[in-house]
Amino acid sequence: MSVMSNSKYPPALNALDVAPPAKQTTYPEPFATWVGGREKRRLGEAFGLSNFGVNLTRLKPGAVSSVRHGHSKQEEFVYILEGAPTLVTDSGPTRLAPGMCAGFKAGSGDAHHLKNDTAEDVWYLEVGDRTPGDAATYPDDDLAVVTQDGAYLFTRKDGSPHA
Numbered sequence: 001m002s003v004m005s006n007s008k009y010p011p012a013l014n015a016l017d018v019a020p021p022a023k024q025t026t027y028p029e030p031f032a033t034w035v036g037g038r039e040k041r042r043l044g045e046a047f048g049l050s051n052f053g054v055n056l057t058r059l060k061p062g063a064v065s066s067v068r069h070g071h072s073k074q075e076e077f078v079y080i081l082e083g084a085p086t087l088v089t090d091s092g093p094t095r096l097a098p099g100m101c102a103g104f105k106a107g108s109g110d111a112h113h114l115k116n117d118t119a120e121d122v123w124y125l126e127v128g129d130r131t132p133g134d135a136a137t138y139p140d141d142d143l144a145v146v147t148q149d150g151a152y153l154f155t156r157k158d159g160s161p162h163a
Contacts, residue, residue, distance in 0.1 A: 007048075009046070009048045010046070013046060015041060016041070016056075018041040018042065018046045019041070020039045020040060020041050021042065024036075024038060024039065026151075026154070027067065028154050031141070031143060034063075035063060035067075036063065037059060037061070037062055038059055038060075038064070039058045039060075040057045040126075041056040043055060050130065052129045053126075053127070053128050053129075053130060055125070055127075056124075057124055057125070057126055058121055058122065059083070059085060059114060059116040059121065059124075060116065060121055061117075062117070063116050064113055064116070065078075065113050065114040065126075066113045067113065067138050067140075068111045068138065068140050069111055069137060070108065070112065070136065070137050071104070071106050071107075071134055071136050072107055072135045072136070072137075073106050073107070073132075073134040073135075074106055074129050074131050074134040075103070075105055075129050076103070076126065076127070076128040077101065077102070077126070077128070078101060078126045078127075079100075079124060079125045079127075080096045080100050080101065080123075080124045081124055082098055082120075082121065082122065083116065083121055084097050084120075084122070085115060086114065086115050086117055087112065087113075088115060089110050089111065090111055090139075091110075106131070106134075109137075111138070111140070142156050143155075143162075144156065144157045
């Protein structure tokens with residue numbers, strides 16, 4: 001007996017069949033260039049998930065996952081599938097390997113990002129919640145962001161726009 005579904009989302013899929021979005025970042029320059037070697041496949045969106053996001057992410061050699069940041073309300077988790085990225089937090093750099101994971105608690109103030117300083121691609125899963133009203137801080141760079149109506153608005157720390 002087969003069960004009919006009215007869902008427009010598939011019951012399962014191959015993660016590599018989810019096409020990366022045409023626009024990979026909303027960062028202004030020069031930050032957009034830093035993440036230019038990052039490719040995200042939005043797996044959660046392929047299933048219509050709205051409470052949290054799940055991305056299959058590839059970092060090409062020399063790329064970073066994001067500008068080093070911390071969240072006020074949203075939490076993040078990463079699980080390394082392939083490669084050996086460096087996790088950079090307030091505690092310093094930590095080399096990761098397949099099977100390792102890291103979590104970032106909202107409001108901790110511990111800024112983080114991954115960087116691929118190897119000659120091989122890095123693949124990882126990232127999971128993050130979508131708690132509204134989140135703000136991110138960027139301790140190393142003149143960058144500020146707020147989430148407004150589901151969109152990220154980037155400015156300099158003094159509120160002026162990036163040129």
